[in-house]
Amino acid sequence: MAFFDRMKDSLTTAGQEVSQKAKNATENVRLGNLIKNNDKMVDKLLYQVGLKYYEAHGQEEGTEYQELFAEINRLKSENAAYQQELDNLNSQIDEIQAAQSDLQEEMDAYDDQLMALLTDMDLLENDMDAKQDEISELYDKFNSVPFDDRINRKARIDDIRRGYIEDFIRKSNSSLINELNNCTLEDLLIAQEVADETDTELDIRNIGVLMFTEHPEKLIPGAYIELIRFNTKDAEASDDFIEKTFTGPIWKQVMDALDYIKNTVIEQKVEKIQGQAEAVRFYNYPYNALEEALVNAVFHKSYREAEPVEIRIYVDSIQILNYPGLAKWINFDYFKEGKIRGRKYRNRRIGELFKEIDLSEKKGTGIPKILRELKKNGSPVPEFDMDDDRTYLNTIIR
Numbered sequence: 001m002a003f004f005d006r007m008k009d010s011l012t013t014a015g016q017e018v019s020q021k022a023k024n025a026t027e028n029v030r031l032g033n034l035i036k037n038n039d040k041m042v043d044k045l046l047y048q049v050g051l052k053y054y055e056a057h058g059q060e061e062g063t064e065y066q067e068l069f070a071e072i073n074r075l076k077s078e079n080a081a082y083q084q085e086l087d088n089l090n091s092q093i094d095e096i097q098a099a100q101s102d103l104q105e106e107m108d109a110y111d112d113q114l115m116a117l118l119t120d121m122d123l124l125e126n127d128m129d130a131k132q133d134e135i136s137e138l139y140d141k142f143n144s145v146p147f148d149d150r151i152n153r154k155a156r157i158d159d160i161r162r163g164y165i166e167d168f169i170r171k172s173n174s175s176l177i178n179e180l181n182n183c184t185l186e187d188l189l190i191a192q193e194v195a196d197e198t199d200t201e202l203d204i205r206n207i208g209v210l211m212f213t214e215h216p217e218k219l220i221p222g223a224y225i226e227l228i229r230f231n232t233k234d235a236e237a238s239d240d241f242i243e244k245t246f247t248g249p250i251w252k253q254v255m256d257a258l259d260y261i262k263n264t265v266i267e268q269k270v271e272k273i274q275g276q277a278e279a280v281r282f283y284n285y286p287y288n289a290l291e292e293a294l295v296n297a298v299f300h301k302s303y304r305e306a307e308p309v310e311i312r313i314y315v316d317s318i319q320i321l322n323y324p325g326l327a328k329w330i331n332f333d334y335f336k337e338g339k340i341r342g343r344k345y346r347n348r349r350i351g352e353l354f355k356e357i358d359l360s361e362k363k364g365t366g367i368p369k370i371l372r373e374l375k376k377n378g379s380p381v382p383e384f385d386m387d388d389d390r391t392y393l394n395t396i397i398r
Helices: 002-056 066-143 162-171 175-182 184-191 207-214 250-264 285-299 334-338 348-356 364-377
Strands: 193-196 201-202 227-229 239-246 270-271 280-283 309-313 318-322 383-385 393-397
Touching: 002 066, 066 227, 162 175, 162 184, 162 207, 175 184, 175 193, 184 193, 184 201, 201 239, 207 250, 207 348, 227 250, 239 250, 250 285, 250 309, 285 309, 285 318, 285 348, 285 364, 334 383, 364 393
Parallel strands: 227 309
Antiparallel strands: 193 201, 227 239, 270 280, 309 318, 318 393, 383 393
16 A cells, blocks of 8 residues: 555656646746747837937938948938839839720721721622622733733833834844834834833833833843852952943843953963864853853843842853743753753743844754853853752853
């Protein structure tokens, strides 16, 4: 029994100690919270004391808190500037929102107008259907006319130079030579079939612009020849080059460009052959081959595109570039061999008028003639470069 009594006393004592510890812990937490609350109140009071002291002495000099006051003043100035920026941004936002509101009103008004227009279009749709066959017929008729034979709505008779058309007639040995003094400019244009007579004035065709104006490129962009001559092997990588532009009637452009090449580029080489009386003459570039290549480029260029015919003269070759390349129906391999069977011309009228002054035979003989003239001169065969989409054709003569 004494054992159990001792055990009872021990448990009672332990329980009393645990209870007392719990009370102490609770009191510890309560006192800690009181201290924290008092510390917060002290911080608030110190802030109020400091604020009042700053308000009373913040602008004074020589105080023991001068550096702190200066930093406070700097931060307050920064905040004032930031606040000004913020106010400006808010003002801009207000303006944008107002503009968006106005724009939305305009868009709503446009929507109403669009709906009204769509209603009108629905009313017109039946009329359009009725006229569709007529429109298609006119479209097909227009597309069947080559570009060079179409009316140029920007051209006027004042753009035509009578001197050019008279020079052309003389070069062609036309029967009109004897009538030049008796014919008006209108008569000459109609006789050459480069203009159409109307009730008010002449309608000038594109062929008239190309053949008889001072600056056809102003009415048909790209209607000129651009020549670049590189004086060193560095070519495009060098600044040593000569650049020339040939304008005027396209037949005169061809002649002027060929004259330049003949006088400044083509060189004759004479070789004495043993046992033969006459010397053999060769040229670095045979003139007739170059003439045919350039005529082909000007003849077959698309005058719907603004790129000019380009002549690039390198130290070892002459390259003639025109846009676009061959028509899709032409076999490129046959073309390079001069074996073209079809006869479909991009600029039929140019070919006709070039033929009158012996610039073109218009029989698909251009490439065979180039091949023949190069072979006769002992030159390499020409190279023809064209991309897969046939956007250009580059003729290279070495």
